[in-house]
Amino acid sequence: MAITSANQLELLQTAEAVAREKMIDPGLVVEAMEESLARAAKSRYGAEMDIRVSIDRRTGKATFTRVRTVVEEEELENYQAEFTVEQAKQYLADPVVGDTFVEEIPPVEMGRIAAQSAKQVILQKVREAERDRQYEEFKDRAGTIINGTVKREEYGNVIVDVGRGEAVLRRNEKIGREAYRPNDRIRAFIKDVRRESRGPQIFLSRTAPEFMAELFKMEVPEIYDGIIDIKAVARDPGSRAKIAVISYDGSIDPVGACVGMRGSRVQAVVNELQGEKIDIIPWNEDQPTFLVNALQPAEVSKVVLDEEAGKIEVVVPDEQLSLAIGRRGQNVRLASQLTNLDIDIMTEAEESERRQKEFEIRTKLFIETLDLDEFFAQLLVSEGFTNLEEVAYVELDELLVIDGVDESTAEELQARARDFIEAKNRAAMEAARELGVQDSLVAFDGLTPQMIEALAKDGVLSLEDFATCADWELAGGWTTVEGERVKDDGILEPFGMTLETAQDMVMTARIVLGWVDPAELAAENEETETETEEEAEA
Incomplete structure (x- = not known):
């Protein structure tokens, strides 16, 4: 096939037809034709030549050109597409490196193989353009x-x-x-x-929590308009779900709006989700209150929140335990997902038994360490003292409020507590030294002798060792294994170490060692804060 005046317009007509069929830009099809014709010309004139084809977008005329580029003599590799400055003087007036010489060459006769190859190039380009269009549309x-x-x-x-x-x-x-x-x-x-x-x-x-949120947005106009906001969704797909909502208009009940007249709105979502039961819960900024709502229909007697550990203890009446936990733990699991907290549920009897056990343990601690009788030790526990450090370093006035404690008795209590703590610290440091702990770790702020001993027992003997630790290795954490959450014990977790404190201490150690530049770290934190603020505003 030769590119003659008779079939020049057919190129444009073909390009437009393909573009309409595939819903892509006609220009992309023409570019594919140019590339295919150039490839066919190279098979005729030589693969090493730099041959380019340009199709006029109005007339369909195809122009074949050969391009040669001026290069340094020592860089000359392709004699068909490159030439030196001296060689270029035959064609250009004042050639310099980088100049190009373009000359028109005769159109090629396309045989069967060349035409087939051109067709493959065009189809490939069209497929790529179609894929790009699809990606841009759906992303x-x-x-x-x-x-x-x-x-x-x-x-x-x-x-x-x-x-x-x-x-x-x-x-x-x-x-x-x-x-x-x-x-x-x-x-x-x-x-x-x-x-x-x-x-x-x-x-x-169809199992993503976002699917349910979007379905409610379609069924509840107030959510679509932003009057009601979905704050959290937890699902056990096909079985049960909990969704927390809040209204920014005091006159609109968020739960009632989502339920709809005679349950019409929520029923439409339930039907789409194959009968999945949905609990619609009012969201509350106060986490304990929100958790009480999330555990519905079970009644809750008391909630104890440990914000640092991200845990929460819930006490329910004995007869409400099975309802709070739910079938196969479903109710408490969904409530945990909804609140993003680890929930520990116990009955009133279990909680009373635990408190009694804690009382006995603390009483025994004061009896053994402070050489007190049982009655006096129980007085300390009853007043809220839980460990020796509180007794040793509390203001003297807080001990004087205890019945039967005068100033000299209070001073004696504090002296005994401090002596015991100091002896315990010395023993811990001696044990750490025997294990080979280095002065760099001992001198690091924020670590007690007991912490240093625990680190040494785990092989962390120097500040360099400490700086290589991950925050969860120190404070503990959770890992999901095959869908189940598994607890990772931290070296310093028994001492109340939190993830935030561990992160700060490890980063401080890296700064002390010169591994991290404080100025760069401050700049990164500022950039992160800015991005967070921008995302929140968006």
């Missing part, structure tokens, strides 16, 4: 709900036709034992859109 729709039609099922994964592309609903993203047949209508949440070599991959989900 901005991530986080929204989409309707589609089931095309087929492969190994439990459902392939969904979503209009201009295909999406995948994986087996673990389906609710319960959902089964779909070809041509079934399906509604799902676009969880992720990725650009991959085989084209954009669109991943759907």
Whole structure:
């Protein structure tokens, strides 16, 4: 096939037809044609030549040109596409390195093989353009709900036709034992859109908490308008869910608005989620109050919050225990997900027994360490003293309020407590020294002798060793293994070390050792704070 005046316009017509069919820019199709014609010309004139083709967007005329670039003599490698300054003087007036010489060459006759190759190039370019268009279209729709039609099922994964592309609903993203047949209508949440070599991959989900939130946004106009906000969602897909809502208009009840007249709004969501039972809970900034709401329908007697550890203890009447925990622990598990807290549920009897045990342990501690009789030790515990440090370093007036304690008795109590603590510290430091602890770690602020001994027993003997520790290694943490949360014990966790304190101490150690520049760290923290503020404003 020769590119003659007879078929020049056919190039543009073909480009426009392909672009309309694939819904892409006609210019991209023309560029693909130019590349395919250039490739065919190279097979005719020589693969090492730099041959370019330009198609006029109005007339369809294809112009073939050969380009040669001026390079330094020692860099000359490709004699067909490059030449030296001396050689270029035959074609250019004052050639310098980087100049190009362009000359038009005759169009090529395209044989069957060349035409087939050109067709493959065009198809490849069109496919790439189509994939880019699909990615650009769907990447901005991530986080929204989409309707589609089931095309087929492969190994439990459902392939969904979503209009201009295909999406995948994986087996673990389906609710319960959902089964779909070809041509079934399906509604799902676009969880992720990725650009991959085989084209954009669109991943759907029907189990994501965000899916439920988006469904409520569709059913409840107040949520769509921003009058009511969904603060948290926890789901056991297909079985039960909890959703926390808040109203920014005092005249609108958020729970009632989400339930709707005779439950019409929530029922529409329940039907879409295969009968999943939904508890709609009023959100509260006060975590204990919010947790009491989250554990509904169970009644709660008392809540004890440990903010530093991120744990919360809930005391319920004996007859409410099974209701609070729920079938297979479902109720407490969803409440934990909703509040983002570790919840420990106990009955009133268990809590009373625990308090009595703690009372006995603290009483025994004061009896053994301060050489007191049982009655006097119980007085200390009853007044709220829990350890020797509190007795040793508290203001003297706080001891004088105890019945039967005068100034000399209080001073004697504090002296005994301090002597015991100092002896314990000396023993801990001697044990640490025997294990080989170095002065750099001993001199580091924030570590008690008992902490240093615990570190030494774990092989942390120097400030360098300490600086390489992760925060969770010191303070402890949680790891998810096969869907179950597993506790990681921290070296300094028994001493009340928190993750925040561990992070600060490790970073301070790295600064002392010169591993981290304080100025750079301050700049990074400022940048992070700025980004956080911008995200919050957005």
